[in-house]
Amino acid sequence: MKADVAAIGPGVWRVTIDGKATTVWTAVDDAGMWVHADGRVHYLANEADVRRSRTRSGSHDLSAPMPATVRAVLVEVGAQVHAGDTVVTLEAMKMELALRAPSDGTITAVHCQVGELVQAGVPLVEIA
């Protein structure tokens, strides 16, 4: 199977496979690639994201369960935390949500700031 791909506009592609042409739209964000083809939408994590998740094995990262606004960041890099400590509070859909440390450890990275709109699944704080 041979796919012939031509860029026909910003984020718009004409893909021809076995003589059948399809218009496909793509958009990149910080963690991957959105693709829309014939009404179906998929999100593909990109190579960089795959590499990053490999180096993180053995540690934990905390991410938002849904898109939310960061209300407070209660830790900084190097801080010691105990399991159950609140590290970040989020607000989404008029609800406040606390992200708590899953285990004792040291904060190794903070990827968010107060007021920021964050997406579901994107790591906000890393603990080792």
Next chain:
Amino acid sequence: MFHRILIANRGEIAVRIIRACRELGIETVAVYSDADARAMHVRLADRAERIGPAAAQESYLSASAIIDAARRSGAQAVHPGYGFLAENAGFAAACGDASLVFVGPPPDAIARLGSKTAARRLVAERAVPVVPGEVPADQSDEAIAASVAHVGLPALIKPSAGGGGIGMRTVLGSESAIDQVRAARRDALAAFGDGTLYVEHLVERPRHVEIQIIGDRHGRLVHLGERECSLQRRHQKVIEESPSVAVNEALRADMGEAAVTAAQAAGYQNAGTVEFLLEQTAHGPRFYFLEMNTRLQVEHPVTEAVYGVDLVHAQLRVAAGEPLDWHSGRTPRGHAIEARIYAEDPAQGFLPQAGPLRLYREPRGPGIRVDSGFEEGDAIAVHYDPLIAKLIVQAEDRERAILRLRAALASFPILGVRTNVPYLLAVVEDDSFARGEIDTTWLDRQTAALVESLAAEQPSPAARAAASHALERAQRVPHATRTADPWTTLGAWRLGS
């Protein structure tokens, strides 16, 4: 006609009203919370007034903030859109007190129709059919069973003190009535400490069919046919259409007359919608008054499409005191369907989503209308309803309208947040939908299977091929050059201020 009005809303409906005003030569004043300072409705309006912080309670739901903004900006009237303060009689009255025309019904009509039970009593007095039901004065088991027979099978026995479906019993055949009465009584006593029972006719698998009405200040009140809104997920309408496959000319005339009677009973003016349940019985179709929505509906464009009218123009004309020259009994032309596009993730129980619209391209073509409050590069905020856009298609008949809707959804890419577009497509592709065999329970019965089949789908070879090209290009182009054009990133600014 007004020379300047304030639009007390946001998103697609604010944009839609601004466009109507522009056509009529009316200046528009947008209002915005801090979260919406750069929103599309603010960009499009002639003026904009800040009304408070992001929380709706302190901005779009703050009657005083909105009335202050209207006074500051010199607006003569306020259009509330739908939602927020649109059905708030106190707000409508406060507009009047501030010498602002409220583009909607009189406050007392809103109040009269605000309580569902009071509204049902009001219309029942004018012989508008409501779901038959009664609280028997004689509360003995035998008397309740007799009431079941009187109301008609199938029937529901409900605790009078209840709510939320607790303690409800269904009677399908008369032989089980007395047992069900006793069971309902036990449940009612246990749950509410009150064994009083209410008997209501059970409308099985009803359709939700509503009638658009509009009245002027000179006593004319007309209807503009029906919209079928049976496709609901947890009582939220998802797809609406006009006309309904279940309504013929005679039924349309009957329901239309009932809707006009109901509106007249409430002293109604301006645009409104009378909702009915419609059931098919051995004796033909039967309809029952459900409630009246005292505002412009989300799904008003399907009526506009098949009746060739502009309801927002009409609302403004009526509010300015102009007479309406429409009449009831017009025949709808062709078929129109609306699909509501939400930022929500079907795979996560339709959890609302927020985030940037990294790519947003509306479909184009004959018979396609998109009402949206967003453009590419805008963000969906966490604070409000996650409606992104309404896609409305119109064609000669229902079959062609479905084809058009399918094609339009397939070429409506929205990337950066999860949306219900793939789910809508799966609904539209369903055979039962194509045959029009739908009722208000259909979508809730189908959703789990539809979501499951969507989740199992892998990206197509074409999607993968495009993604790999796009990834390659993204890695070649430095991040800093991938910004939007300066005209949209500059934000709000004005000459000479």
